[in-house]
Amino acid sequence: MYIGRFVIVAPDFGAYRVSSRSFPNRRIADRDGTLTVGPTPDTPENDNPYVSYNCVREGGDAVVVGNGSHVDPIAEKLDLGYPARDALATALLALDYEKDDYDTPRVAGVVGDDSYVGIVRRDALVVESVAEPTLVATYEEDEPTPIDFAGDASEDPAEIARRAYDLDYEHAVCAAGVTYDGGDVAVGFHNGD
């Protein structure tokens, strides 16, 4: 099954995976702890505004994961002291779903003292507290739903990323993992071949 981009948010860890039919030649790079999705070095530039962005960024005491430019304002709201719920809701609503051929939703999560997952679709804005690993994706699985993806903050975030990359959804491209341990954030990633 193809579900596009997705986040998994748990109380003390999270993951983000790029799955893509249209732009498979991408990878994640670490820029001072912020993880960025962009084209591989040998890939020509494209004019799609939705395929290069920060997918992981620290904000406040927490860490944000997501599938587009909304990651930045969510992190900035957290820096200003907004609660995770409000940071997600305000940024997702402000930017809304993507104005592409699919009305692609924006998905995001905050992993911190209070962890939340969110999605803005053409028909809804959903922001929920998470008590167990929870997945939400751009296509098909576009309601936050518990997933069997055990982990905890002691795990290497790169290993969390690799496990997200290996999940049995089509067109895996690259993935990020994050952990949160009482205010300490760690991030990692896994790029496909």
Ligand SMILES: NC(=O)c1ncn([C@@H]2O[C@H](COP(=O)(O)O)[C@@H](O)[C@H]2O)c1NC=O
């Ligand atoms: N975040 C991303 O990595 C991303 N990759 C592709 N998109 C959007 O989704 C559309 C469909 O892409 P695809 O066929 O790869 O699922 C693209 O035209 C683009 O507008 C993205 N936007 C949101 O998920």
